[in-house]
Amino acid sequence: MLRELERYYEDYCESIRQEAEKLRAEEMPEPTEDLFAIYENTGNRLIYEDVYFERRKFLAVFGLKAILDGEERDIQKLEDILEGICAEECWALPAHVNRMTDENWRTYVDLFAAETAQTLAEIASLLGGRLSQETVRTVEQEVMRRVLAPFSASRPPYSHWEYGASNWCAVCGGSVGSAAMYMLKDRPEELTAILERICHALETYYLKSFAEDGACLEGLGYFTYGMTYFAGFAGQLYEFTKGRRDLFRSEKLARIAAFQAKCYFPSGRTVSFADGSADERFRVGLTCYLAMKYPEAQIPPMERAAGLDGDNCYRWMGLYRNLTWTKEYIDFLGGQGVRAEEEADAGKGNAEREAGGEENAGKKADGKEAAAGKTVLPDAQWIICRSANGAGMAAKGGHNGEPHNHNDVGSFFYINGEDFLLTDLGCGEYTREYFSEKRYEHLCCRSLGHNVPLIDGREQLAGEEYGCGRFDAQGPDSTLVSFAGAYANPELKSLTRRLDWDEAEGTLRVEDRFQVTEQLRSIRENLVTCWKPEIQGNTLRIQGPHSGCVVTIEGPEVKADCIRQDFSDHGGHHREVWLIQWEVPGTGKAGDLSARFTVRAV
Template sequence: MVNPVEDSIHEVENENINQRGNESKVLSYLSADRLLEKLSRPELATLYTDLKAYAERALKEPMPSLSFRLYRQFSDTGERKAYEQTYFDRRGRLATVAMLALDTDRPDALQALEEMLWDVCGEYTWCLPAHLGTGEINQVDGNIDLFAAETVHMLAEIVNIHTERLDRLVIERVRSEAERRIFTPLYREQRKFHWQTADHNWSAVCGGCCGMAALLLLEDEFTLQESISHTVSCMNAFLSGYGEDGGCAEGIGYWVYGFGYFTYYAEMLREYSEGELNLLTGSKITAIAAFPLRVHLSGGTFVNYSDSSEQEEIPSGLLSLLASRVGLQVDLPLHIPLLTYDPCHRWAHLLRNVMWSDPAVYGDEGASAQAERGFIFQNLGWMIAKGSLDSPDTKRTNGEPLQVAISVKGGHNDEPHNHNDLGQFIIHCGGENILCDPGAGLYTQAYFAPGREQLLHISSSGHNVPLIEGQEQSSGRQAQAHVLEAKLAEDGGELNTTLDLTSAYPGAASLACYTRQFHWKRASGGSSSGVELRLIDRFRWKSRMVSSAEPFSSVDESDAGYSSIVERWMSRVQPEVVKSGNLCWQGVHGTVQMAYDANHWQVFTEAIDTVDHDNIPVTFYRTSLSWIGPVGDNDHRLEGHAPLETVCEVRFIIEPKMGETEVSIHE
């Protein structure tokens, strides 16, 4: 397919760009005076206080060292956290001191900035050891990973902002290191890197950061043109990982990362070319831009499949810019993330949050009644429905309706940052994912090594999906959810979807077919204040002759018998037994009650202690329903044959916390 951006590059005469020369490189959002003025705005007061506190500490303490021992930890033990914490602290110090040095009355900050720039230029590598294999010299020289690219971009913008005040030797050192580490291997020698054709965040981040640094630092116009062509090619590769629905398989955190840097480069290129080269055009870009609002459930909590967290910091500058360029409707309250909230202390987000954040484009979540009431990502295979309930506890909810939502995941088990989670679903109420997804685990060597699917955060054992005949879901593209039905009411109040998940369980020898149905709507009967989800799992078995005395049910998870089924539900909330056949999860603002057939299913809840992506301890409560038989309405069999079908039907009722009612599937 012809790309309009590539066409536009060929249509623009190179001389038109070349004639602009270095004077074009003074971009509007890299002005020291404008930055200082923006930092004085009232909506940035908290951010500025946060930056200043970090910077003042950095001025008093010596720069932490990236020692040899820290560098070797990853190859020796697989541990990456200690090195990376030091690495990102150094970036955070540099970023905040660069902001503090905007004040001409702080010569101490400017002197510290020069020392920090010099120090970062002297690092053995700008890459993370986790991206360098065993870390030998031949793996370091000329290597460019995400963070080498982020570093060159950061240095390029800082020296551009402070170019009138920095010592010329510091600026030349930055230019020299950018040339040696980035521009020569990438643009002059044209080495091949895996990320150049990646259909995920690496192509946008690596390509975009190097491309922005090139626009700011390169003086050789031929190489500059090469950088533009190269970067646009990377951006096209990145966009190829998205369908027309704009869905990001990597999750909301990686949408921020990948599409964020795509947008940052696109905006710099647009301004650099005086509007002649614009990557932020077309229906696909508009759909991608809308992704975070479509997966936002309420209260700053998002759908968090793959390696994302429920609570994600969406850069306010990024959303503001997208509102301006593609007409994005932001139905969220203004929130400007603090630098200290970002464990990587990313300069690109910080600078643009300061320069681009526009309170005028932000709405109010409660007042706007959600711009997106629900959405079906046809390409991605995600289904989301949203609604609201009147809460009896108006003090607790500030008088606002209680937001409720469900999300269902299809897709396949070979996605970027993949979890084996086909059929996974989330039940959300009042800003909280009560039946939840574990999100990202702690990144270690094992997290990306063969056998990773055995880790809780990645395995189907850590998701709301069944164990079948003792088998977890398998990895690979062949494990795919086939969407048989996906219907969402216009008002988002009702969702019906059916998935065929048979291919996810190739190890279940007796399984002929497994389908999962979801029916989400306002509750009928009982309490009228709630929403209900009926989930129906149907397991069809291959025919097998049995004697009249042969049992045909099992609760032993290790038993590969044809009717061994264990359903699982994950939550950070420990459920309570209401009565036989009824469980209740008590959230902060709402409750989720589950009714099941206690004659056929045995319930068991276990606490699982683990750590999250930031190495913070977290406890999940996994509730299991194990099939116990005997033969009944849930099984259909032919004379002399094993049962042909096992059915698990459960009913979830989601209500405001003060409106609990007991429900039963036997009505």
């Protein structure tokens, strides 16, 4: 691991230098009024945000380059960028302000206004002796005017995020608190008041947004987002107060820090529940920092590490700490003599390969790869299973009022190697409608876009009251989920899903048992895949780019339909999605019904 981290650090520094050379002769794009108004007129966020985040890319790249190498030409370029950012009419995004109803919209503190303030304050502090006095003065004035002054003058809560149980609390609060420590050193009373508010918000509300088992219900990407700003602020506060204020003492944080690695499969793909992603990449700096504090915080496979371009918003807090925290962890490991241990392990591994053949390298004595096994998050009601042959599955209970909620109680997905074959679509394109009463018209948010049944043609309902009645994943092979309550259909008396996982073969057997009245006319199983299946009677074959699976429907022959749907992913890319549906035999009579199918890796 030490050698991998050293290579990562060297490559990261080189990527900063290369990106700076690409951008050196370019000018930042301008965030015009016409671009700002696009969201207001159409609900589209991406067009303006592409320009906004390209400007943050300039800011991050030349801030990092100036700190890394200190060349005068980088300082000069950075000064121009800082002046340009300070000249923007509004640091908040159009999606987060209302120009019609809020006369102070230009100084509203949202995620990105707060992030911008933290970035400028930190860069000005780190490079204050190299930047012109005029630029530093401009930065100080704008950070105060746009962020610190509005927050300081407000009565708590400033906005929904101050007492909000979500990533907003950590990102906005951590950014405001960090900027305040840089900018308000000569105003101790005001600084103390701000820091107390931020600490109260983070300890009381942000940490409560995590399940007691440490799971981030918003999705893995939001774990990274919020924890980066929480850890950045908490670390700065610890240094600023000389250890008197330590937010890391929470016992729950050890479980939170362990959450990230639990979401990775051996192929590097990730759990995509809620507004997550199956292709999440981890931030090395944050992960290293947590690993220094908590033994439970493991580092995922380094091939899944995010580089300079791993965050398309180019958030400074994480990108800068990819330098500082990664280097700190490298020194930490070096001080523990890890290199000698790794070299010894490498020699041992070579000897084993020579003695037992390449095919046995990296396996346990029982022939199973170390990655096989299951992870249960009982409070979140998640189970994540991995097999010895590279297949995996995850299932969830929960309820339909979770943060960044999808109506997905009782859902599961199946993965073989790199391919999500029965999928969880994860996060869709963020538009105005996506965060409105029309959210559940989006396929990725509604239960139709998840591997759960349709009851009399109806989907699950949104709201905390619609959820899982029982979730039991403590058995060696089986998980039971009872989730009739997610449908609120009086004709459906019970619905229990049993998932049997074969760890050796990567085979999943699903049995759904329904107790219904005679008034219930239709139950349709519903599976979701991103590749058009081949259907032959009760056999469904799904082939991804690298691997496939066979779904075998047990019992009498059914007519399985294949329905094409469109899905717009988080990047705004349109993708084909296929729904596989079949009718569960026996509806129209009161009593018990069942449906069984098996998913096997091929």
